[in-house]
Amino acid sequence: MRKLKRFMLTALAIVTLTVPLVGVHGSASNVKAATTTGKKSKTITIKDEAGYKVTVPRNIKRIAVVGVWPLPAELTVFFNSADKIVGMPKASMIAAKKGLLGELYPNILKAKTNYDNGDSFNTEELKKLNPDVVFYNAKTPEQRKQLLNAGFTPVGISNSKWHYDTIKTLNKQIALLSKMFPKNNKAKVVSDYSQKEYDFVQKRVKNIKPAQRQKVFFLYEYDKSLIATSSDKFFGQYWADSVGATNVGHTMKNDNAANINMEQIYKWNPDKILITNFTTAEPNDLYKNTIGNYDWSKVKAVKNKQVYKMPLGTYRSYTPGIDTPLTLLWMAKTVYPKQFKDVNISKETKQYYKKVFNVNLTNAQVKKMYHPSASASAN
Secondary structure (H helix, E strand, O other): OOOOOOOOOOOOOOOOOOOOOOOOOHHHHHHHHHHHHHOEEOEEEEOOOOOOOOEEOOOOOOEEEEOOOOOHHHHHHOOOOOOOEEEEOOOHHHHHHHOHHHHHHHHHHHOOOEOOOOOOHHHHHHOOOOOEEEEOOEEEEEEHHHHHOOOOOEEEEHHHHHHHHHHHHHHHHHHHHHHHHHOOOOHHHHHHHHHHHHHHHHHOOOOOEEEOEEEEEEEEEEOOOOEEEEOOOOOOHHHHHOOEEEEEHHHHHOEEEOOOOHHHHHHHOOOOEEEEOOOOOHHHHOOOOOOOOOOOOOHHHHHHEEEEEEOOOEOOOOOOOOHHHHHOOOOOOOHHHOOOOOOOOOHHHHHHHHHHHOOOOOOHHHHHOOOHHHHHOOO
């Protein structure tokens, strides 16, 4: 069986779900803004998520991203502009072209991707972009070393150390960005909105008894030679827990995703199947067995037509990102339609984008978000 493609994503910091967001580490003391003769310095010193103190320009104009696929979308919506993003991973660009990001911010499509080689990057090509900072995956110290040796200012971003909690990740990402770019501060409004939606969902699912919980299978990757799902240490586990469901893959104890076979899926026999945008597969591919030699007809979710493609807004919704509070609502309504029958996803989506980011979405854009193209896969 071929090696599973590892998911490359990180996050900026952590926040609890029960208290309002205060700062990157609960205190402004981690961000130093020195003054000289009464004037602000031209730099800010932060502590990145790899644990390093990093001095960055106060006025960052050019940003490049390596190995952090969801971040370009988050940065763009945070700024309400794509003008600062000069370089991004190819997988991020695919999502930008197929999702809403490129439609909302056409300039993001001008960002360069030629330095990105998937698990690595070309330093010489990256130099041509002259970035003020480069965000990189804090789990890969070799990337930091490579960037430092080439003269870049690297800012480490991590996700896995927060146990794949997408809401904590989003809140802390926005908190750190708000420290680096105070003119765009959205820390409180994002944190408050995330908390409100999380509390709303918890109130409705808290009384669901264990025996009544829906069994959910996340189809993370899928092609003619590979089936991968969420282990108990990946985003699927958090999503299932957050809506009162059971992630059938919780018995898989490895970090990230896990390779499985159809026999295992038959044993799990999930009630619902959620397909990510890291595969081109659509519900019909399972209903009609159009990929490989797999037979899904024996699986309860397929028999009952309970297979769903996850949304693709500004980025793939399986991961943390701008759309995380909306993904939580969509998943709750999808897994437990009776409990959330009064939730109007289209209305909620428009309100969120307008209130938090001052972006007005059309009906067509919302529809596109919840009916993504198969070609938006990162493959």
